[in-house]
Amino acid sequence: xxxxxxxxxxxxxxxxxxxxxxxxxxxxxxxxxxxxxxxxxxxxxxxxxxxxxxxxxxxxxxxxxxxxxxxxxxxxxxxxxxxxxxxxxxxxxxxxxxxxxxxxxxxxxxxxxxxxxxxxxxxxxxxxxxxxxxxxxxxxxxxxxxxxxxxxxxxxxxxxxxxxxxxxxxxxxxxxxxxxxxxxxxxxxxxxxxxxxxxxxxxxxxxxxxxxxxxxxxxxxx
Ligand SMILES: [Zn+2]
Numbered sequence: 363x364x365x366x367x368x369x370x371x372x373x374x375x376x377x378x379x380x381x382x383x384x385x386x387x388x389x390x391x392x393x394x395x396x397x398x399x400x401x402x403x404x405x406x407x408x409x410x411x412x413x414x415x416x417x418x419x420x421x422x423x424x425x426x427x428x429x430x431x432x433x434x435x436x437x438x439x440x441x442x443x444x445x446x447x448x449x450x451x452x453x454x455x456x457x458x459x460x461x462x463x464x465x466x467x468x469x470x471x472x473x474x475x476x477x478x479x480x481x482x483x484x485x486x487x488x489x490x491x492x493x494x495x496x497x498x499x500x501x502x503x504x505x506x507x508x509x510x511x512x513x514x515x516x517x518x519x520x521x522x523x524x525x526x527x528x529x530x531x532x533x534x535x536x537x538x539x540x541x542x543x544x545x546x547x548x549x550x551x552x553x554x555x556x557x558x559x560x561x562x563x564x565x566x567x568x569x570x571x572x573x574x575x576x577x578x579x580x581x582x583x584x
Contacts (some may be wrong), residue, residue, distance in 0.1 A: 372417055374511070382478060389421050391482070392424055396484050396503055412508060427461055464483075471498065483502065494514070
């Protein structure tokens with residue numbers, strides 16, 4: 363079971379490496395609820411669990427909006443707040459007016475996740491939103507540890523289209539290859555039609571008749 367989870371995670375990482383250019387050290391935006399889940403379950407340092415999961419060095423970061431939510435949640439979340447405060451703080455555009463962590467994270471990811479962030483969050487809605495983006499990779503924690511969301515059907519489809527685009531030859535190449543196909547096509551060999559006895563056409567019969575007539579004319583003339 364554990365080995366299968368491991369294998370699936372590696373496969374998902376490979377998918378994002380190949381299709382979207384994710385590279386180690388892997389950047390992870392860590393949501394407050396994820397850090398809280400890890401501290402509640404005594405899963406140790408988030409960086410250790412995540413490093414094991416993705417199979418390479420990780421660079422964890424938080425945002426001002428995540429920190430402001432954790433602070434507002436009070437005592438129950440103080441461990442998560444203290445842990446998150448030690449992470450790299452990204453700059454967002456909501457400094458003076460914090461938004462929900464979900465909105466903040468989505469604004470940093472944008473439409474194409476050019477920074478190649480993994481997002482670790484317990485917010486299923488947020489993870490669903492990420493799975494609708496070609497490069498949206500997310501992580502969550504359960505009682506069994508941390509997991510990587512497998513690429514969605516949409517993400518696989520988008521990856522397939524990208525692959526097809528790469529495979530598609532440009533027009534002149536396509537034209538040249540059509541020409542080559544034409545040249546390489548098997549030629550029809552023109553064989554003389556062999557007519558069997560009793561299968562002469564009317565024209566053949568007339569021709570034979572003419573020839574015979576000439577012969578007879580010839581014989582008569584001799
Ligand atoms: Zn923000």
